[in-house]
Amino acid sequence: MLENPENTGDYDPKEFPPFAVTVDIVLFTIVNKSLRVLLIQRGAPPFRDAWALPGGFVLPDETLDHAAERELSEETGIRKKQKFLEQLGTYGHPERDPRMRVVTVAHWAIIPNLPEPTGGSDAKYAELVPVSEIESGRIRLAFDHNTILKDAIERARSKLEYSTIATNFCEKEFSISELREVYETVWNTKLDPGNFQRKILQAKDSLIPLNKRTKPGEKGGKPATVYVTGTSKSISPPLTRPKT
Amino acid sequence: MLENPENTGDYDPKEFPPFAVTVDIVLFTIVNKSLRVLLIQRGAPPFRDAWALPGGFVLPDETLDHAAERELSEETGIRKKQKFLEQLGTYGHPERDPRMRVVTVAHWAIIPNLPEPTGGSDAKYAELVPVSEIESGRIRLAFDHNTILKDAIERARSKLEYSTIATNFCEKEFSISELREVYETVWNTKLDPGNFQRKILQAKDSLIPLNKRTKPGEKGGKPATVYVTGTSKSISPPLTRPKT
């Protein structure tokens, strides 16, 4: 029933099939209450001029996470501590790159308030594209990047429910309503301010209040308590997305 | 801020660093109300005689899922339709294999009632090891397989909550109490039979009743309705693990 495993996992390094291993990054940020993802316009075939996810080779002596972090820094110039980066999944269809066999380890990341790359000379090449543009089908990405991005969006939406990653869209210090706005933006929904406040605060050690208030806006309003992220990475009981 | 991406994703195939890409499989099954995982005893260094997860190379023209399925068939001889197989994550630390740079795409799988490989001449090489043995720390696996297995166990436990994969531990036709036993085994807990029945049945289209009853055991009992898996892969609202 079970074959002799003598030859399983034991191999001659010379006979392994040649693969290229890359990382691709799905970087989310929120601009103007709109969830956006960093895309790059390709400058060479295949898929010349098409939008693609940023990414690159894994170097011979670095971990996968390190490669992802390095690419992220290279693409955004940001080295902030306060970022979120996690493996998403690996995509390795034999024909996903017409030139050669490439297996890519996709990651997804969150950075708060990424400055829009438009305006500089890079404007033609990199852009923060609204996720709604991709979900509506108006934009077709290179390679299998539509699939990767779709998976990343679902992962992000789902992970807001039971983890505190939403705080990564905010600056280090934030108010509950800023955090609620993140949820509303990513889930594309409206949430009751009172109930949201209670649910997020009852999750132990996830938010730490500071002895500090925000400044109200132009038209007034009660100053809000300022919080920082706590030690707990999970929210229990989870927040749940409204259905449909 | 964002560097020119002309050179991103555009490369000369000759200059890519050489990687070996493998798949490793965490195969779960239940024997005697104990959750077990298929391990193989290595026959060559490194980690000679240590237990390891089954796995092997991804071939030049196959998908990652196909490689996993192929390895699974080769290891178990089973080609059943009724199995579950899913990507778990990718592990690629530069030193995870002392011989060369190997990136492995780990998968996890469920097969019902896998016959124990003990008894044949393979007895020395492959075994269904209770997960409790590994969790207690009594068994140290080769490479980073302890990490992979730990992740797989958590994934399995978590995924029982909101999906119908538990049915993959059962034969094609099963009773609710057989399904409950799966949950109790994987979660290592006791569940209220009445409440379990209601919760699992209120998930629409996840279980389809047949016009059929089980035979009671030796000591009697009411015959149970027989079910098959329905079209829905998700359970909502989810079943939740009892805490602690």
Place this chain on the structure above:
DNA sequence: CCAAAAGTGTTTCCTTTACACCCATGC
């Protein structure tokens, strides 16, 4: 004063939990 936003209280409803109880079978 009013408008606006933060935050709390309260009522209603729904789900979960615990466990009692009935049903169908073997012996």
Place this chain on the structure above:
DNA sequence: GCATGGGTGTAAAGGAAACACTTTTGG
């Protein structure tokens, strides 16, 4: 009859949703 396991009923407790209400600011 009794024991065993399948399945349903139900009352109490707990949590979620909707929304009224209070607080603190700007104008």
